[in-house]
Amino acid sequence: CGILRAAKLNIADFFKELPQFVVKAGPILSNIYGSDWESRLEAKEMHANAIHLKILSKYYKRVFGEFFVAVDNVEKNSSVAVQASDYHRFGWLLFLA
Structure with a gap:
């Protein structure tokens, strides 16, 4: 990388x-x-993994937005945005595990 x-x-x-x-x-x-x-x-395997991760990332972003961002839109605080970003990253890592 x-x-x-x-x-x-x-x-x-x-x-x-x-x-x-x-x-x-x-x-x-x-x-x-x-x-x-x-x-x-292992380039072919890495390419397939990158494609799968891209698809999973799009799916996760959509689902994360449906479940969590809609609730947080009530509060427009910048600290909430930072927390939402941290939650998004933490959830993505859990999703991959």
């Missing part, structure tokens, strides 16, 4: 460019790491 931030790439752009990287760097990486370098990289 640090590499993506340093390169100013989001994860969608990274996975969009990855097949081109594999084609261009494949022969070099095969010589260095062996013929199974692509399976060791």
Whole structure:
């Protein structure tokens, strides 16, 4: 993730460019790491996981909004907004566990 931030790439752009990287760097990486370098990289699995997490995140945001944000809209306090953000993150981590 640090590499993506340093390169100013989001994860969608990274996975969009990855097949081109594999084609261009494949022969070099095969010589260095062996013929199974692509399976060791686990890029396809990471891509599938990223897609699933994106879908789950959209679902969670919608459900969180339906259950919690509607109740908190009565109070328009900035501290409530901070607490709601903390609750959102905590709930997301629980949801993933």
